[in-house]
Amino acid sequence: MRLLPRPFLAALALLSCLAQPALADTPVETATKDSLKEWVAFLRLPNITKRSTAEIRANADWIEDAFQRYGYTAQQLEDGETPMVYAAWPTQSPGRKTVLFYAHMDGQAVKPEEWDQESPFSPVLKTMADGAWTDLPLDRLLNGESDPDDRLFARSAADDKAPIMMLLAAMNALKAEGRGPAINIKILLDSHEEGGPPTLKDVVKRNADLLAADAVIMLDGPMHISNRPTVVYGHRGGAGFELTVFGARTELHSGHYGNYSPNPAQLLAALLATFKDECGRVTVAGFYDGVVFDDETKAAFASVPDDEAAINARLGIAQPDCVGLSYQEAINYPSFNIAGLKAADVGANRRTIIPEYATAAIGMRTVPATPPERLIALVRTHIEAQGYHLVDGEPTEEERMKYPRLASMKGGGGGKALQTPLGAPVGKWITASLKETFNAEPVRIPLMGGSVPTSGLLSLDAPIMLLPLVNADNNQHAANENMRVGNYYDGVRALHGLFLTPFETIPAD
Amino acid sequence: MRLLPRPFLAALALLSCLAQPALADTPVETATKDSLKEWVAFLRLPNITKRSTAEIRANADWIEDAFQRYGYTAQQLEDGETPMVYAAWPTQSPGRKTVLFYAHMDGQAVKPEEWDQESPFSPVLKTMADGAWTDLPLDRLLNGESDPDDRLFARSAADDKAPIMMLLAAMNALKAEGRGPAINIKILLDSHEEGGPPTLKDVVKRNADLLAADAVIMLDGPMHISNRPTVVYGHRGGAGFELTVFGARTELHSGHYGNYSPNPAQLLAALLATFKDECGRVTVAGFYDGVVFDDETKAAFASVPDDEAAINARLGIAQPDCVGLSYQEAINYPSFNIAGLKAADVGANRRTIIPEYATAAIGMRTVPATPPERLIALVRTHIEAQGYHLVDGEPTEEERMKYPRLASMKGGGGGKALQTPLGAPVGKWITASLKETFNAEPVRIPLMGGSVPTSGLLSLDAPIMLLPLVNADNNQHAANENMRVGNYYDGVRALHGLFLTPFETIPAD
Structure with a gap:
């Protein structure tokens, strides 16, 4: 699949008829395509945190094995109830900065009767046709023939199994290119993000040396609704x-x-x-x-390309509440x-x-x-x-x-909010890398509205950033959760670019 | 069973030991005792309006047969879904006023898991001992050995099968005494009071001649909490x-x-x-x-012996709402x-x-x-x-x-309220009869808080009164519905007295 609009693809097909050689896939594209069957297989494993520890354990076994099959370090970290999974690029160098990527393998509860498919754990490829989601053969995805606007529907398709598979695909792309990363890549896959006992804090403390990092990047939550590359500096x-x-x-x-x-x-x-x-x-x-919001934060609010009329139309509301002057300010x-x-x-x-x-x-x-x-x-x-x-x-x-x-x-009680300063080096590094990969200014969001369990990671004493890679309209936590296929491809590109960007290239203020 | 306090019964037993002859039951007491096994059998028939028309039909068959077995007129009146039952004293005289007694055979839905007994349709006799309801052998009831404060627990024990059985027992008492009633007795037993299609209006219109009466008395709803004989002139x-x-x-x-x-x-x-x-x-x-409340109504409010501190303690509230100056005024x-x-x-x-x-x-x-x-x-x-x-x-x-x-x-929409004037002859007739039977002034309630389907009876063009005969704390509509045995006995006395009181004895204003 190419991330090009259909008319352009049609033009390419025409060129092809004129006996021009077809464009070859890049290694990133090939690695992405190869990962799709793994993604689908992973989604077939039920993963409801609150339902069964055996379900989660099966997910941990599968993902540990997947990283090992492709030649990476992987091991389970017992959390007392179910294991989390640690994975890493096989070699780590003391000369490079270390980044710990966080994602989670578990999913929210489902009400199967509310889903427009046989099971939330039988992924279905769909396209929007005449205003309705219409089934497509899954082979279209698996053969790499999907349109970017196709969607894969399944529980955790977006939240949060897609980012896990993107990490695997981006590492595979590096390997195919014969290159090593410019950072030390570590990965922590949580098994209790959506519920159950909050064991992350203990697991992180018990494995402090293994997980030690200069920065933590959480791959969770939705991108900006504009679907432009998005960097998030904190969460409620x-x-x-x-x-x-x-x-x-x-x-x-x-x-x-x-x-x-x-x-x-x-x-x-x-x-x-x-x-x-x-x-x-x-x-x-x-x-x-x-x-209180300082000038830099206010400027960041203003620079987010929110189309509030479009948000309102999507939600079906004539008028939002008036907390703050804008959607961005409201969620701060x-x-x-x-x-x-x-x-x-x-x-x-x-x-x-x-x-x-x-x-x-x-x-x-x-x-x-x-x-x-x-x-x-x-x-x-x-x-x-x-x-x-x-x-x-x-x-x-x-x-x-x-x-x-x-x-x-x-x-009562509850999870802590997080706010990494807008001027922090780690933010500049991610922003620069995304700009290089996509040739566009990323959307910088000071604080996202949702909550993620960063408090469990605070003992690592490293700045924490969020890099959302999934479409905003993914129906997270609800029925008919889905992942836009174009976002899956772009997510692998974003991670591949980040792996190749040394921390040292952070632009000066 | 005698409606006498225990110490007095003990004294009677002592007299008996002294070779005095035991007091014989009155015909009313004998008829009441004889009806208890019928009451229990009737309660064993599930009767949830909203659940099954077959259930209701079985109740109609049973009660029609019961009235016929004892020698009374009885027939079913089809209401399109389930039958209602009409019963009557076998002879009617044009020289006497005609009174139509209304009760209903159907019951509210049950949540069996909330009941403290095997089934809401397996009646259990209980007594309050050390602050808890304690099971007693059912034979104690059936043999007429119950204490007035014993309770029979079952769905519809009070609402509204007890009044139906009291009617039967009171007629049997007349028969045993070899007397005829001073009024023409007609009875209409509804099958759709608690839910389902409101067919009463149609049934009454279709059987206008059969049901024609000079007054209608509804035997539904609870007595005043003081458990004194109660007459109700209307309902919300x-x-x-x-x-x-x-x-x-x-x-x-x-x-x-x-x-x-x-x-x-x-x-x-x-x-x-x-x-x-x-x-x-x-x-x-x-x-x-x-x-607006006229002076007579205000006086009636004031004469109702409500103990609001006791009501509040029973409900478990420190302070009632302040609609009106009293409980009686509030529900008006x-x-x-x-x-x-x-x-x-x-x-x-x-x-x-x-x-x-x-x-x-x-x-x-x-x-x-x-x-x-x-x-x-x-x-x-x-x-x-x-x-x-x-x-x-x-x-x-x-x-x-x-x-x-x-x-x-x-x-929207809903049932009409009813208010028969406090000075209406029918009210005076009932009040006088109750005073005669119990040698005490009845409680006169201008309007009860609940609703009963009198609107279905309006086409009879007869004044309508309510004569509640069941204890106020019967858990009507809820789990553990129960009927105080003393109230069952007293209800038969009240009806027997009414049957023998000619309308003509209404005292002048």
């Missing part, structure tokens, strides 16, 4: 909890007690309403304290998000009752200036200021009869 | 709908879009919060318009109740997403001054006044891009 952290408001001790008949016994769903709604103003800004006192603030609501039942199972309690699942996103512990404490204070007495677990009889408003907050 | 109506607020067209990653794409659960919370003030009064303009206002809330998931299935929509199941209760259609219209106006565009079903693309706030209201 997270803090989740469940907020439950209590009503009477049992469900009540809504006829006999409606207007008399307080309805906890009504109370929860009123409480949640106090958290935001009418355009989505959090009204909890102190929530945004410490968030901490957020307060209701991820779920539940009280008794709606729909066919609804009953004529007053629920006994109502629960909201809250997911907050944090930025470096607003650590999770502080936000959780502010939220507690805010809830108490609305007249609530907070209990642990269920209220006691005494609490029931004493406090008119009772609620609980379960959970 | 209902109007339900589901309110859905729409967000982006799909679930979104809460990291990438939190602070940008409006969260429909947050919007729903803010919208619901506008419906009530901080102590539960509905703030929708015009919602309470027309609700229309109510707005969130019966359920749902957006994505909470608990183990929670995901780090922004939900695509959020839904509240709303159940309103209406009073005669606030018909359902008017309340629904006021709610629509209120929602639109909060900036919402209301759609039918899903929003179109055009609506998505045009309106920042989108919602839908599904369903």
Whole structure:
């Protein structure tokens, strides 16, 4: 496959008819093509973190074997439950900077009935035709005949098995070219990114020498929606909890007690309403304290080529919330998000009752200036200021009869946010390499909205950057996850270019 | 069983030892005892309206046969899906007033795992011992040896099979006494009170001559919590709908879009919060318009022996809402109740997403001054006044891009409220009879909080009253529904007394 538009390909075909010699694939293209069958085989292995340790173990065995088959160092690092995998270019030189690439082999849970294919673990190649995704023969991909806009649909097709296979393909390209890398390549493949016990921190500490690096690059998350090469300097952290408001001790008949016994769903709604103003800004006192943007950051926001009208049309919203002046600025603030609501039942199972309690699942996103512990404490204070007495677990009889408003907050804590300075050498190195490979200025994103587990890597004491390589519209974490084939090819090119760029070529400020 | 306190029974036993003759059962007591095995057999028949028409049909067959076995008129009235049952004293006299007693044979859905017994359809006799319900042998009930405070646990034990069996027992008592009733007794047993198609109206119209009556008495709903004989002059109506607020067209990653794409659960919370003030009064303009209480009604509120501290302790609430000055007044206002809330998931299935929509199941209760259609219209106006565009079903693309706030209201309409004037002759007749039977002033409730389908009976053009005979704490509609045995005995006495009280004995004002 060539990453050229179709009219150009047609023109090439015409030249070919005129008895011109066909253009030969580059070693990078050949290595990429050769890796496609491995990618598909890898995607056939179910990998849901929360479901089965045996599933994850099978993925670890397979990827360890794959790196070894192609001649690289690979070994499993036990994490107590399932192994992670360490891989590396077979030789490391003390004269070169060392970069640890991070990706993860595990995937989010699936609801198979929501997928438009037999199984999330039976990859299907599709193309958009007349506004609908239409199946294509998988051989079109495997034979390297795909169009860049074809997509491969499977759980983890993008998040995060594609980057793992791109690493393998880019190393194979170097080998085919008979070249060694300009950096020491180390790879760590997590088995617990999407759930389960957070074992990364322990694994990294136990294998400090093996994983020691001058920089860490996480290959996770989506590229900018423009699909231009993207460098990300940080990410938001997270803090989740469940907020439950209590009503009477049992469900009540809504006829006999409606207007008399307080309805906890009504109370929860009123409480949640106090958290935001009418355009989505959090009204909890102190929530945004410490968030300030310097000129370089503001310039970075402005330089990201966001088309907000297009974003809105894609999301299907007439108007976004007004936290910040732009999408980029919005995700540089901490957020307060209701991820779920539940009280008794709606729909066919609804009953004529007053629920006994109502629960909201809250997911907050944090930025470096607003650590999770502080936000959780502010939220507690805010809830108490609305007249609530907070209990642990269920209220006691005494609490029931004493406090008119009772609620609980379960959970808390959460992952740290990360922000590598926009001027850090590692960022300049990646940016320069991408610019060289693609002959275009990469998109520089100060902070991405999502969260990745960089806190587990902090003990390496190396700057951490994110290099997303997958299309933004990949349906990450949802049904019909997919990877754009053109992005897969480009991802291998990006990594191959990075492997060949010495750290020393970082341009001066 | 005698409705006497235990110490008195012990004294009687002592008298018996002193060779005094044992007190013989009255014919009412004997008839009541004899009916207990029929009641238990009836409860063994599953009767969930929404589950199976065959289940309901088996109940109709059984109860038709039971009335016939004891020598009464009985026949099935087809309602298109399942039959209702008509029964009557075998002779009717034009010289007597005719009273149609209404009850229903069907029951609410069950979640068997929530019941503390093998099956909701295997009745279990229990007594409260050391603060816990403790099983007793069923023979204790069947042999007439129960204590009044024993309870029989089963679906429909109270709601509403007990009143049906009380009718049968009270007629049998008359027969044993060799007496005829002072009124013409007609009985209509509904098969669709708890759900399914509302066929009552059609059945009543098609059988207008058969069911013609001077008064209708519904034997449904709970007695006053004091467990004193209770007369109810009306009930609230209902109007339900589901309110859905729409967000982006799909679930979104809460990291990438939190602070940008409006969260429909947050919007729903803010919208619901506008419906009530901080102590539960509905703030929708015009919602309470027309609700006024005359002096007689206020006096009736005041005479109901509610112990609100005890109600609060039972419910487990420190403070009730402040709609009205008392519990009785509260339930004479229309109510707005969130019966359920749902957006994505909470608990183990929670995901780090922004939900695509959020839904509240709303159940309103209406009073005669606030018909359902008017309340629904006021709610629509209120929602639109909060900036919402209301759609039918899903929003179109055009609506998505045009309106920042989108919602839908599904369903509506609902059952009519009923209020028979406090001075109506039929109310005086019932009150006088109960006072005679129990030698105590009955509790007169102007309007009960729940809803019963009296609208199906309006074409009979007869005043309608409610005569609840079951204990208030029967767990109606919920798990562990139960009937207090003493109330079963007293219910037969109440009906027997009513059968023997001519309408003509109504005291003058």
